[in-house]
Amino acid sequence: MKTKSMAFGLFVSLSLATASLAQQTNSTMTAGSTTTVGKESTSSFDSQNKKGAAAVAAVKASPEKLSGADQDLMLQVAKGGVMQLEASKLAVQQATNPEIKLLAQAEVDEQTGLSAKLQEIASAKGMTLPTGPDAETQTMLSKLQSATGMSFDRLYLTESGVKGHEKLDIVMSTVQSSASDASLKAVAKAAHPLIKTHLKVARQIVDKL
Incomplete structure (x- = not known):
């Protein structure tokens, strides 16, 4: 015993x-x-995200009405933001690569803050912005929902991480150079650096896969 x-x-x-x-x-x-996101350290990446969020939150909404051209630009920003937000929500849940998950969560945080600021500006100017995904976004989401594992990771990085940010990069540059409304230009200036950071990091992660 x-x-x-x-x-x-x-x-x-x-x-x-x-x-x-x-x-x-x-x-x-x-x-x-998860010590790095792309080539950025997680601490540096987190710091850049916090700085970008603070810059967007600090933008003041003016009551002046938007011109037709500025309304169109604001709609483009809002549309691109919704696409990035919805795709990244999926990626937070379904991505298998830890760096992609960190990028996706940072994107959710960024676009949630940007969306809230755009809605604040739109409300001050008597304008209504879309709050849900359009047909193009729905198509992309359907593709993502049908993908799994590494296929999902690559699809998210390609469609949202790279292509989505490339589109927003162009839109934000156009807003800063062409918009006449001060609030709209200010929010583009505040958000643009983080969009560039997320695009750079997405490309770096693609190179690692």
Whole structure:
């Protein structure tokens, strides 16, 4: 009986030690896999996201009505933002690559803040912005929803991480150079640096895959 008891105790000790080692290994792998996002350190990436969010939040909404051209530009910004937001919500849940998950979460945070600011500006000017995805966005979301694993990761990075940010980069540049409304120009100026950062990081992650 004593021999069996000692053997059982040894088995339990070895099992606990193995489980502890496995947990430590998993934690190390998880931490190690997310020390960078693209070529940015996670701390630097987080800092840039916080700085961008603060810049957008600080923009003041003026009550002056928008010209037809400015309304069109604002709609383009809003449309691109909704597309990025909805795609990134999916990526937070479905992406398998930890760097993509971090990028997607940063995108959700960015576009949520930008959407709130655009709605604030639109409300001050008596304008209504779309709050849901349009047909183009729905098509992209359907493609993402049908993809899994690495196929999902690549599709999200291609459609949202790269192409989506390229479109927003162009739109924000156009707003800053062509818009006449001060609030609209200010929000584009505030959001544009982070859009460029997310585009750069997305391209860097693509190169790693």
